[in-house]
């Protein structure tokens with residue numbers, strides 16, 4: 573389905589669509605690489621030998637919520653990373669991105685927390701939740717009751733391993749709701765139980781796995797997960813109240829089809845602000861809804877550092893019901 577062991581394909585990483593007329597993509601520095609160079613890059617950028625020093629908030633969560641002693645922390649993280657990696661080789665697993673809780677600094681995340689804490693009627697669904705780190709952060713770090721939180725992922729094994737990561741099993745005793753299922757499959761009905769359940773949907777590092785058409789399908793699915801009142805809204809015109817979807821992902825200065833890692837088998841659509849609005853316009857037109865987006869670079873330099881391509885940026889996004 574998504575990023576996996578490298579199958580070297582050519583041509584490499586050339587944005588091919590949706591470039592705004594005024595901008596052209598810088599040449600991809602990886603374009604002339606040999607297959608061996610691509611493989612070497614994939615290995616060094618997708619499976620880190622060291623734990624990044626940016627995971628302080630996750631260490632704090634594991635220390636305070638899961639009672640993992642500092643002396644055991646790194647061994648614990650390496651061990652669970654390798655179990656997750658054995659399930660599926662997403663670069664976000666190999667490079668410990670599932671331990672990155674820096675999205676808590678996003679104003680959209682903070683708005684979601686305000687809403688969830690202000691009313692027990694609010695419900696957040698985390699799509700592509702992986703081990704459920706965001707849900708544990710919301711629950712323990714941000715004081716949101718578990719009954720207001722649910723998550724879904726393609727890989728049930730990621731959800732199950734989340735209980736090993738956070739030492740809060742057994743799963744059947746958890747107050748958090750997790751559903752495993754394929755969001756893009758017409759045949760997989762597992763996630764149907766989540767329909768009309770949420771007032772906020774978090775989706776981090778998920779859009780960038782997919783093509784434009786798959787993202788339209790994902791967006792339509794996300795709208796289907798909204799409760800009627802979240803979809804129609806009340807009279808409020810406050811940004812906090814209208815925020816509906818939020819997350820982070822890889823974007824691009826010049827939007828288009830990109831190969832995220834040089835040896836990725838698939839091209840995915842990476843957005844800039846204009847293309848992400850256009851995506852939500854298309855999702856809106858297909859569902860009779862209207863959306864306004866924000867799509868801003870965050871953590872400058874991170875997108876380039878992760879991918880070796882100066883065109884790629886790390887982005888935080890929010891999507892609001894349009895007034």
Ligand SMILES: C[S@@+](CC[C@H](N)C(=O)[O-])C[C@H]1O[C@@H](n2cnc3c(N)ncnc32)[C@H](O)[C@@H]1O
Pocket residue numbers: 573574662664669670671699700701702703724725726727730753754755756757775776777778781
């Ligand atoms: C790149 S990881 C991001 C995980 C987490 N949201 C984060 O930011 O650390 C993408 C996640 O999406 C899940 N995923 C991929 N394709 C999916 C699909 N079709 N349906 C549901 N989940 C999917 C993967 O299993 C994985 O956990």
